[in-house]
Structures are given as structure tokens and as C-alpha cells.
Amino acid sequence: MSAVLEVNGLKTHFFTRAGVVKAVDGVDFSVSSGEIMGLVGESGSGKSITGFSILGLIDSPGRIVEGSVKFDGTEIADAREEALKQLRGNRIAMIFQDPMMTLNPVLRIDTQMIEAILAHEKIDRATARERCRDALGLVGIPSPEERLNAYPHQLSGGMRQRVAIAIAFLNRPRLIIADEPTTALDVTIQAQIIHEAQKLTRQTGTAMIWITHDLAVVAGLADRISVMYAGRIVEQGETDDVIDRPRHPYTVGLLGSVPSANKRGQRLYQIEGMTPNMLALPQGCAFAPRCTRASDECKTAPPIQKSGGSRIRCFHPFGEGGRA
Template sequence: MSVHPGRMAPPQQMPQQAQQPVAGHLPVLEVRDLQTRFPTAAGTVTPVDGVSFTLARGEIMGLVGESGSGKSVTGLSIMGLIDKPGRITGGSIKLKGRELVGLPEKALRALRGADIAMIFQDPMMTLNPVLRVATQMTEAILVHERVSKQQALDRARAALVKVGIAAPDERLQAYPHALSGGMRQRIAIATALLHKPALIIADEPTTALDVTIQGQILAEVQQLARQEGMAMIWITHDLSVVAGLADKICVLYAGRVAEYGTVDQVLDAPLHPYTAGLIASVPSHAQKGQALYQIPGMAPMLLALPPGCAFQARCPRADAQCRATPPPHSADQCTDHRAWCWHPVQALATQVSA
């Protein structure tokens, strides 16, 4: 796979750059001004603060940011899996036009697995170590559909084949603890695909796997998303993964969207200084003998966010305006390449060249 100038090299066996999503369809997912809060003894934490994006059928979006940026909480909010006392306090989540915010738990349970599914970083969060794979996969089908056990077993076998598992009958009779990490993750992905959901949320499911297995799974997931027309959110801190997997990228920082655009736009011409810093931090950008670049400082605590832009203490471009006033944000702006920054990188470069 060729890599654009300035683009980080993808992992071994990464799939080719994602094709354009299926056209002519309304958005599968619309998230607008989503806000999720957790009251604590020290104060209220807002790990998701005004997040907005859309996903079309067959489209894959990389949700990127450092640890604590709000990626996983965004995914859990969409799934309706925020534990109390945390709750969604604002915004809208529409799945195929249906509003999910405020739905009763019974209605959300009916949607999970059937219309929306989540793949976790640790497959053992999905798989029960004391039940055979066949038992778990067939129960996942029977809880949503009235089919015979044999029909459910046949579908489970077909799902394993789709994710590249050889000898599926043998794997169905195995216990998860007896399988390798890569095999368990493939089974978790196959389980998520059983009902061909409209949306899959994948929370760093390949982080703990070696590069070769990671590349294989990414290629399989991308192909399945295209074939089945499923929208997918791939949560990761690794830009090299989304470089070859995703159609577009949403970069989060301190619970807010920093930049949003297509993969080519964001990776080849980043606008936000934070995005530019993440790209510069990729090891493949460092020359031999040169120290790896790192963004100075640390992400702020959500209980003590600075006034103005949350990135201002780490940004070399920050000025008095950045320290006083946060950049204006609107969900209507999440339709094209956009950075929520007073001094976008490309704008400064244009001013200098002029």
C-alpha cells in the first residue's frame, strides 16, 4: 500500500484505503451536541462535551484521541451503557432516524445486538469463560429471534467463517479460555455480526494483538462492513490504524471535538495543533538517531479544565484569546473538514507564505 506524503505507515497487512461509503442513503447514525456527565464527590466530570458527527451506511469513522479524551464514554453513551450516577445530559443520538436518548432500558436492550453492537478491547468482556462458544453465540441469536437451535447454530458457524476462522465446528465446541487472544477477538467480532447490525462500535479491539494478527482482523472487518453495509465507529489512539481502515476521522481532546474530516483531509493537512502533534508523534516520522516527538505536558484533568481552549497549556500557538475563550462549536459545522481552534495550522501557514 502506498502512503501519502506525510502519512504514517500503516501496520503490516493493513487493508487498502477505505472506499467511499454507499451513496443515496440517509445517515445511519446522527450524534449532535452529545453531553455525558458523571457527578463525583469532587465535582461533576463531563467526559463527553458537545460531540457531534454522522455516519452513513457502509462508512467507517475513526474516533481518535489520547487516554481520557472521551472516546470510550462516547461509544458507551451511544450504546446506552452509562452506569449511574452518570447520565446523558444533553444532545441527540439518532439511529436510522430513531432517537435513542431517553429511550427506556427495555427498548435499548432490544436494540443492542440486533441494530447496534459493541466490540470491546478485551474479548472476555463479551465471552463467558465457562460456556462453550456455541452456547454463547446461539443464545445471542435466540434472545432476539424466534428460530430453532439448529438454525442458530448454523448462523453461528457461518459467522465464524466470515471472520476467517478455520475449523468452525471445533471452535464452536471450545471454551474461550482455551483459545488464543486473536481467536477470541475474532469470535467476539463474529458475535457482533450475527444480526447484521446497522452500527458497530469497536473499542480498540486489536490493541493487545500482535501486528500481523491485527492487520488480518482489520482487513476482515473493513471488508465485512462494506459487504454488509454496516456503519462502524473504530475507537483508537493509533492513527496508523485508521489511516488504512477508516473513511473519516473525529479527533477528541478533553471530551470535545478538536478536528473532523475525511482521512485524507485530516492526516495529509491537519488543521488543529493537537492533530498535528499526534501525527508528528508517530514513530515512523522520526529519522534514525532522532528523538521521538511528543506533545509537551499532559491532558488536563476533567475536573479542572482551564478557561478558554482545553489544549492551550500544551499548544505553541496559544495566545490571550485561546486562554480566555473556547473556540465556538456548532453541530452544524460537523459536515466538512473542520477544526475547533482559533489559530488552525493551515491558516497560519497560508498567512506566513503570503
């Protein structure tokens, strides 16, 4: 499998009045076609900004300050807006978190779908409309022809997210960045959406980055998982390795906080402390102040260590099987 996307040393900083926020601070990963990579982290860990950086959708005062984003072998981190526009929605598509907000409330579904095709292809509206109808059918929307004429408010949240997914798949992209696409949905709808997304990536060979804060979601969905903390990836590996044999103390903590993994009546594990203030990150490992295993060594930034298929950023990782 060839890498569709390779991200190396990506740094996206926001230059605010209060100081520089290093939202993404040296992120590396790659995704191959047909592969789903889970990008996991708490709110503010920089996972969404990573997604937006790939598409060049970072607004002032933020910008990519360093690093490379290679899409199909072409560098796009410093690409011009016009070149990026041709990629967006065409070769790289994005799905957003809140389906209530992502569709324009005053435009009909067909308008919003057809324009996505016409922005990239010179075909007549009727053909484009047909393709939109087929795409709606593909994501499991009943009577797609009628839905095309509907306005977003006439559809449920789950339906709207299906529409957003249909829009993402419209132009057969090589890569889809899904930014918490199921967070705002009911659990049953969540499972359906995940199922549809998984089916479509397998069918079309599309690569996918699934951004979420919910390890349980990616555990069953992703091929590989990257765990982000304070702008950096702290652990990266095959899903089974990361879930069953977490090495980084943060990943161990995250997994410990998943209620379903715990026995009834047992106290739920919490990671001590709070997510760090992005304006004043601690020296060295950002997780050190909350880490039970931290030592003086952690005041310098830990290098990336490889062990097995995983890459971790920690001086004191847990051993195989999550034990010291």
C-alpha cells in the same frame, strides 16, 4: 449515503463525589452505512464513553445530560431500557478492547453466540447454531464447528477477538461500535482483524465507529476521522485531509508522535504536558495549556470552524499542509 447514526451535542457527565466529570462534552458526528469513522483520542478523552453513550450503557453515576443520538432517524438518547435492549446486539453491536475479558470464561463459545441471536429472534437453537458456525467461518476461523464447542481459554487472543467480531455481525447490525478492538493484539493479528472488519463492513453495508488511540490504525482503515480531546471533538474530516493536512495543533502533535512518520535518528516529537485532569478542565480550549500556538483568545471556548471538508475547534489552526 444516508446517515445511520447522527450524534448532536452529546454530553455525558459523571457525577462523582469529587465533582462532575464531563467525559463527553458536546460531541457531534454522523456515520453513514458502509462508512468507517475513526474516533481517535488519548486515554480519558471520552472516546469510549461516547461509544457506550450511544448504546445507553452508561452506569451510574454517569448519564447523558444533553444532546441527541439519532439512529436511523429515531431518537435513542432518551429511549427506555427495553427499547435499547432490542437495539443492542441486534441493530447496533459493539466490539470491546480486550478479547481476554469480553467472553465469559465459564460459558462455551456456542452458548455465548446462540444467546445473542435468541435474544432478538424466535428461531430454534439448531438454526441459530448453524448461523453461528457460518459467522465464525466468515471471520476466518478455521474449523468453526469445533470452535463452537470450545471454551474461551482454549482460543488465542486473536481468535477470541474474531469470535467477538463474529458475534457483533451475527444479527446483521446497521452499526458496529468497535472500541479499540486491536489494541490488545499483536501487530500481525491486528492487521488481519482490521482487514476482516473492513471487508465485512464493505460487504454488508454496515456503518462502523472505530475507536482507537492509534492514528496509524485508522489512517489506513477509516473513511473519516474525528479527533477527540478532553470530551470534545477538536478536528473532524476526511481521513486524507486529517492525516495529510491536519489543522488543529493537537492533531498535528499526535501525527508528529507517530514513530513511523519520522525519519530514523530524528528526535520523536512529544506533545508537552499531560492530559488534563477531567475534574478541573481549563477554561476555554482544553488543549490551550499544552499548545504552542495558544493566546489569550483561547481562554474562551473556540467555536467550530469549517474549512474545506474539515471541521475544527481552534482559533489558531495550522494552514493547509500543516504550516502556519
